[in-house]
Amino acid sequence: MGPVISTDEALRLLSGGSPPVMLDVRWRLTGPSGRADHEAGHLPGAVFVDLDNELADPAGSGGRHPLPNPTALQESLRAAGVCAGRPVLVYDADNGSVAARAWWLLRWAGHEHVRVLDGGYAAWVSEQRPVSTDQPSPERGDFEVVGGHMPVVELDRVGSLAREGTLLDARAPERYRGETEPIDPRAGHVPGAVNAPFTGHIDEYGRWRSPEELADRFRALGVDESRPVAAYCGSGVTACSVLLAWEQAGLSREGDRPALFPGSWSQWSSDPGRPAATGAEPG
Incomplete structure (x- = not known):
C-alpha cells in the first residue's frame, strides 16, 4: 500500500x-x-x-x-x-x-x-465530495514524537553526497539554472545536483503518476539506487514530495531511504563559502 x-x-x-x-x-x-x-x-x-x-x-x-x-x-x-x-x-x-x-x-x-x-x-x-465549515474540537491525541525514523543529510555532508550519489533538486528549472531567485540569498544550485522539479510527479489532471511512471522518472534522472540519494528544494518543503514519490514508486527499502536536506537551498545559499552552480547541467 x-x-x-x-x-x-x-x-x-x-x-x-x-x-x-x-x-x-x-x-x-x-x-x-x-x-x-x-x-x-x-x-x-x-x-x-x-x-x-x-x-x-x-x-x-x-x-x-x-x-x-x-x-x-x-x-x-x-x-x-x-x-x-x-x-x-x-x-x-x-x-x-x-x-x-x-x-x-x-x-x-x-x-x-x-x-x-x-x-x-x-x-x-x-468531485463534489462533502465539505464543512465547522471547526472540529478533536480529542487530544497521545502520539509520542521520536525523531530519526526518516534519514536527513546535514549541510556539511551535502556536497560530498552530490559527488558520491544523487542529489535531487525539486525546485523549478529556472531557479535551478540560476535565472531567477525570488526568496533566497543567491541563485543557482548545489554543484552536482540534478534538477527533478516536484511538478513532474503529477499528471496533467493534478493527480500523482502511477508507481511505474514514477520509478521510470527516477531512472531517467540517472538515479543509481545502489548509491546515496537525497533531495532538497528551497526550504525543505517540496523536496519531501520527491521522497514521497520515491515511496509511492515502491523504491524504498527498510533502512535505505533517500534523505532530506532540511535546510535546502535557503541554508546553502546563505553561506557565502558554499559554491553555487548555474545552468542546466549539474556542474
Whole structure:
C-alpha cells in the first residue's frame, strides 16, 4: 500500500466506523496562511495545521523551514488529535507537495500509518465530495514524537553526497539554472545536483503518476539506487514530495531511504563559502 490515497478510498475511510485523523496543511510560499482557506471549507473533521508555525522551527541559520523541535511538534500533533494507533490522512490545496512535508515529518517522528490525499482539496471539491465549515474540537491525541525514523543529510555532508550519489533538486528549472531567485540569498544550485522539479510527479489532471511512471522518472534522472540519494528544494518543503514519490514508486527499502536536506537551498545559499552552480547541467 503506497502513501498516496485516492479520493474514493478516502471517502470510504471517512464514512467508516474508525475514520483517520485528518490534517489540512494548505499553505502558500508567499501570501496569507492557509487557515482562511480551511475556515472557508475543508474535509469534514479535518484540523488545520500551520506549516510555518507547527511543521517547522522559526527561520534562522538552519534555513527558512528547519525541522521543528520534537517537543513542540509533539504538542501540535497531540492538539490535532494524532494518536499512535490511528491512521492519519493529510491533504493540501492540490499537488501534494505541502502535504508531503507533513507526511515526511510524521514518518520521521515515528508514525507508521500516514497517507496523502491524491489531488488534495481541489480534487475533493471537483468531485463534489462533502465539505464543512465547522471547526472540529478533536480529542487530544497521545502520539509520542521520536525523531530519526526518516534519514536527513546535514549541510556539511551535502556536497560530498552530490559527488558520491544523487542529489535531487525539486525546485523549478529556472531557479535551478540560476535565472531567477525570488526568496533566497543567491541563485543557482548545489554543484552536482540534478534538477527533478516536484511538478513532474503529477499528471496533467493534478493527480500523482502511477508507481511505474514514477520509478521510470527516477531512472531517467540517472538515479543509481545502489548509491546515496537525497533531495532538497528551497526550504525543505517540496523536496519531501520527491521522497514521497520515491515511496509511492515502491523504491524504498527498510533502512535505505533517500534523505532530506532540511535546510535546502535557503541554508546553502546563505553561506557565502558554499559554491553555487548555474545552468542546466549539474556542474
